[in-house]
Amino acid sequence: MKYRALSRIDFNHQTYNTGDVIELSSAEAAPLLEVRVIEPFSKAFSKAAASQIDQEQQHV
Secondary structure, rough: OOEEEEOOOOOOOOOEEOOOOOEHHHHHHHHHHEEEEEEEOHHHHHHHHHHHHHHHHHOO
């Protein structure tokens, strides 16, 4: 599953910065979710979705 880093994370010999999208197993994600340094990634919040929302609001 994909997750978004909420802060800088050093995990599994890799550094992730705030906002990076990380692919993790449920077992890998569990301790990071518990301390709230990652959140499940949803494409609904991607730039493309935000752009579509902006366009829809302009037509109202």
